[in-house]
Amino acid sequence: MRHVHQPGSKKAKLAVIGLGYVGLPIALAFARKLSVIGFDINEERLDLMRKGVDPSKELDTQAFEDTDILFTSSVEALKEASFYIVAVPTPVDDKNIPDLRLIIKASETLGHVIEAGNYVVFESTVYPGCTEEDCLPVIEKISGLTMGSDFKLGYSPERINPGDKVHTLSSITKIVSGCDAEALEQIAKVYELVVEAGYSKPLLLK
Ligand SMILES: NC(=O)c1ccc[n+]([C@@H]2O[C@H](COP(=O)([O-])OP(=O)(O)OC[C@H]3O[C@@H](n4cnc5c(N)ncnc54)[C@H](O)[C@@H]3O)[C@@H](O)[C@H]2O)c1
Numbered sequence: 001m002r003h004v005h006q007p008g009s010k011k012a013k014l015a016v017i018g019l020g021y022v023g024l025p026i027a028l029a030f031a032r033k034l035s036v037i038g039f040d041i042n043e044e045r046l047d048l049m050r051k052g053v054d055p056s057k058e059l060d061t062q063a064f065e066d067t068d069i070l071f072t073s074s075v076e077a078l079k080e081a082s083f084y085i086v087a088v089p090t091p092v093d094d095k096n097i098p099d100l101r102l103i104i105k106a107s108e109t110l111g112h113v114i115e116a117g118n119y120v121v122f123e124s125t126v127y128p129g130c131t132e133e134d135c136l137p138v139i140e141k142i143s144g145l146t147m148g149s150d151f152k153l154g155y156s157p158e159r160i161n162p163g164d165k166v167h168t169l170s171s172i173t174k175i176v177s178g179c180d181a182e183a184l185e186q187i188a189k190v191y192e193l194v195v196e197a198g199y200s201k202p203l204l205l206k
Contacts, residue, residue, distance in 0.1 A: 014190070018086060019046075036067070083118065083121075084118065087158065107138035116153075122155050128157070154178040159174075
């Protein structure tokens with residue numbers, strides 16, 4: 001994990017924020033390779049995960065075996081990470097207007113925990129521009145850090161389909177983007193740890 005843990009004092013831990021259909025499989029896949037912090041705000045769901053039960057009923061207990069993961073709702077614990085993946089829900093209302101409240105809340109949480117040298121990658125489904133125009137200002141304002149020079153931002157949409165056991169995280173080509181060439185290279189390297197199908201032609205955020 002070159003770059004990911006420097007500068008700053010943190011260990012090269014990866015955190016996943018939002019452990020649902022999308023976030024839990026990602027967190028467990030990384031937890032076979034790295035030390036992972038699985039962060040969620042729902043204590044009932046966290047309790048099930050601590051017992052090796054997927055509240056979304058997609059994964060069996062085996063998926064939890066041989067993993068290094070802390071299931072937590074502690075913002076303090078989240079500070080231990082240096083690479084953050086956001087997979088909170090982004091539902092639409094009956095008029096198809098996206099409800100950004102949860103992703104903005106997650107951005108606020110990130111603002112309190114990131115430090116210089118860290119990476120933030122959004123996996124939640126959002127419209128073009130949302131990451132930079134809606135989420136980034138919240139992270140920058142609370143953290144006092146600047147994207148690009150202080151921390152790196154990326155976007156990698158999840159493409160899994162609940163119930164589909166063939167096209168899984170590791171077998172679907174991953175699309176990754178980064179705020180600059182260095183971020184893109186680093187983010188792709190991190191995902192290569194878990195995505196056997198590789199990643200798509202790099203896209204830059206800007
Ligand atoms: N489910 C799918 O098939 C699918 C496929 C592709 C993309 N997506 C996208 O992935 C994102 C996540 O969807 P999902 O289906 O995994 O959601 P989900 O409802 O299954 O789970 C989301 C989890 O996030 C937690 N959460 C909510 N707000 C939080 C916060 N502020 N901080 C920490 N945790 C929080 C919830 O407690 C829950 O455990 C959405 O943007 C969705 O559109 C979903």
